[in-house]
Amino acid sequence: SQTIxxxxxxxxxxxxxxxxxxxxxxxxxxxxxxxxxxxxxxxLQLLFYSVGIxxxxxxVPQNLSASRPQDRQFILSxxxxxxxxxxxxxxxxxGGYSPLHFGNGTRLTVT
Amino acid sequence: GQQLNQSPxxxxxxEGEDVSMNCTSSSIxxxxxxxxxxxxxxxxxxxxxxxAGELTSNGRLTAQFGITRKDSFLNISASIPSDVGIxxxxxxxxxxxxxxxxxxxxxxxxxVHP
Numbered sequence: 001s002q003t004i005x006x007x008x009x010x011x012x013x014x015x016x017x018x019x020x021x022x023x024x025x026x027x028x029x030x031x032x033x034x035x036x037x038x039x040x041x042x043x044l045q046l047l048f049y050s051v052g053i054x055x056x057x058x059x060v061p062q063n064l065s066a067s068r069p070q071d072r073q074f075i076l077s078x079x080x081x082x083x084x085x086x087x088x089x090x091x092x093x094x095g096g097y098s099p100l101h102f103g104n105g106t107r108l109t110v111t
Numbered sequence: 112g113q114q115l116n117q118s119p120x121x122x123x124x125x126e127g128e129d130v131s132m133n134c135t136s137s138s139i140x141x142x143x144x145x146x147x148x149x150x151x152x153x154x155x156x157x158x159x160x161x162x163a164g165e166l167t168s169n170g171r172l173t174a175q176f177g178i179t180r181k182d183s184f185l186n187i188s189a190s191i192p193s194d195v196g197i198x199x200x201x202x203x204x205x206x207x208x209x210x211x212x213x214x215x216x217x218x219x220x221x222x223v224h225p
């Protein structure tokens with residue numbers, strides 16, 4: 001079964017600083033990878049997804065970017081954080097026809 | 112775009128009671144999923160439904176994929192304190208790269224009093 005590792009678990013960053021959140025997946029190969037954001041403990045919104053190395057699709061216009069340098073590695077980045085980037089960021093993966101599984105998330109607070 | 116209306120937004124029940132929550136959509140989905148999220152953690156999949164009319168159980172949980180493909184419900188029988196958390200419905204028009212592109216409801220916060 002899949003295991004999704006995300007780090008860090010929590011992060012406090014000042015406005016204007018850069019961001020790098022990392023996600024790695026074990027237990028599957030060639031997964032589809034996803035970044036979701038959750039605001040205020042409610043519904044989740046899809047930000048990016050990737051079907052392979054170097055392939056990124058963005059779902060919503062925003063201040064963030066994503067990259068997939070290796071098959072099971074997915075990175076969420078920003079050059080300059082905004083206050084509105086605060087939230088709970090979740091990496092997720094599907095392998096084959098398995099339903100979406102989530103990592104344990106990174107709580108980002110921009111101050 | 113597609114939206115999911117999940118209700119109720121919150122529930123306060125006594126241990127041992129049954130719980131029912133549902134989601135409705137303005138458009139069809141091919142797959143309905145139910146997740147549970149504990150504080151500070153990622154959502155965990157409870158039940159996946161792939162066929163209109165399908166009724167699936169997982170222990171004390173039962174979920175159904177509505178025949179119109181625009182709704183789904185989740186029932187929890189004989190609730191226990193560890194059922195506390197936020198329950199999310201999610202819909203997908205699964206296939207290829209769309210498989211993990213889910214539309215989520217806003218969640219139902221469940222509180223169980225011992």
